[in-house]
Amino acid sequence: MYTFIIWKEKGEGEIELPDSAxxxxxxxxxxxxxxxxxNHVLILPTITCxxxxxHQITQLVQGTVTFIHQHxxxxxxxxxxxxxxxxxxxxxxxxxxxxxxxxxxCETHQARNVAVEIAKTxxxxxxxxxxxHGGTLTAIAEGAKAAVRMVQDASVLKREPCGVEELIVGTECGGSDACSGLSANPAVxxxxxxxxxxGGTAILAETTELIGAEHLLAARAVNEQIAKRVYEVIEAMENRSIAMGVDIRTGNPSPGNIEGGLSSLEEKSLGAxxxxxxxxxxxxIRYADQPSKKGLVWMDTPGHDIEQLTGMVAGGAQVVLFTSGRGTPTGSPIAPVIKIATNSAMFEKMNDNMDLNAGTIIEGKESIESVGGRIYQEVLRVADGKLTKAEILKQHDFGIWRIGPTF
Structure with a gap:
């Protein structure tokens, strides 16, 4: 059974919400x-060592999260x-x-320097x-003691009503197929x-997956400076590829994208x-920067699912919308990731991982607006505390976009 919600355009392009929203x-x-x-307590390792x-601290102390990395x-x-x-x-x-x-x-990224900046919040x-602290075992014990104190203090905090203008929502797509640009992506x-x-904020990412569609975004820039910046980040991303001997515009999407029905980078970009x-x-904005404006913001990230997800969460995204046509378990240790299927067959096949189905658009059972309305309400339910599939499965993925050699 499908619940249909009527959404309509008001003056100057504004969308009117139904009374039930x-x-x-x-x-x-x-x-x-x-x-x-x-309300996480984060155990933040500044070095791969x-x-x-x-990880051992998070095993000991409930209410903590961390991530494995090589940086x-x-x-x-x-x-x-x-x-x-x-x-x-x-x-x-x-x-x-x-x-x-x-x-x-002894690492380059000193923990104390990172802590000083975080403490400013x-x-x-x-x-x-x-x-x-004299080695791993003592450090684990000291870290666990500090974490227990924080978790106990965090546990007495109460939620309070907040407006949508407080939200930063990240958006991304991974494992795209021929339905992505027709169903889940336009619904997002x-x-x-x-x-x-x-008054809220939506982050668009995946610079590599916007190549070929940059003119459409530049035409919507609020001023010439932003429009110029659109072309600059696209050119910089292409130049990185050329420096490695690859012209990214002549390349096809990944094998999964091709099997899903996408034929070219431009086709994938228009859908993204x-x-x-x-x-x-x-x-x-730069990778991992916090938006300074409300509304639509573009973060310059790679197309790699985990790296772009990490960048948006570092930029302050509290919730992420992730569309997929092929299916993915991707999640974050810090922000709930809502997984949206572009087609019903994959939604049924990978129901353990997918939260919502936009394939009903392809089947003619729902409109883009109706599915978009469902996604919007799901964002608010998840913001209230509803767990996503990725959270339940503890899918704590992490990766930082590296832009230089290791010395």
Missing amino acids: RNEFWGFRRADGRVGVR ATQAA GCAQVGTDYEQTFRTYVGLGSNPNVYGVVVLGLG GKPVEVVSIQD GFVSDLLADR AAKAGSRPLQEV
Whole structure:
């Protein structure tokens, strides 16, 4: 059975919500004024050498999350700066109540430096160093003690009503198929428009998957400077590919995309760009930067699912909408990821991983607006605390976009 919701256009392109829709959710107000939809204590390892110890702490202490990674040392220049910015952004995400920053002691990305920046948000932060504390076992014990204190304090916080204007919602697509640009992506674009009209923020990412559609986004830029920036980030991404001896515009999508019915990069890009809806492009920001504008924002990220997801969460996204035609279990340790199937066959086949089905658009059972309305309401339910499939399965994926050599 399908519930149909009527959505219609008002003056100047604004979308009118039905009486049954709501524009509020229950969130955790943080000291810096931002609102979280989760209340995690993050064990943040600043170096790959500390990731196993961080994992051990999360095994001991309920209410904590962490991630495994290979970064944190032998990085220089803009690559160092981007990784540092990502660490700080993840710890600063409003879904995080407090942070235990866990370092080794001799790495490039010093735990104390990361902690100082995160502490500027007003949330509790403690630093543990494996070398300074005399080894792995002692560091795990100290980190666990700090985490227990934070989890207990976090557990007494109460949610309060918050408006949609407090939300930053990341959008991405992975494992695309021929239905992506016809069903789930335009439905997510409808959600992007709803958020923009109500003072919220939607992040568009995946620069590599917007090549060939850049002119459409530049035409919607709020000014010439933003339009110019659109072409600059596309050119920079292409030049990275050319420097490796590859012209990305002549390449086809991945084997899964091809099997799903996509024939070219431009075809994939036109479908991916549909997630941007129709509202003006307010700004183009760096990887892992927090948006400074409301409405539609483009974050310059690679097409790699996990790397772009990490960048958007580091930029402050509290919820992420992830469309897929082939199916994916991808999730985040910090932000709930709502998985949206582009076709009903895959939704049924991978129901363990997919949260919503947009394949009803292809079947003629629902309109883009109706499915978009369902997604929008699901965002609010998840913001209230409803768990996504990826959260339930503890799909804590993590990866940072590396832009330089390792020394």
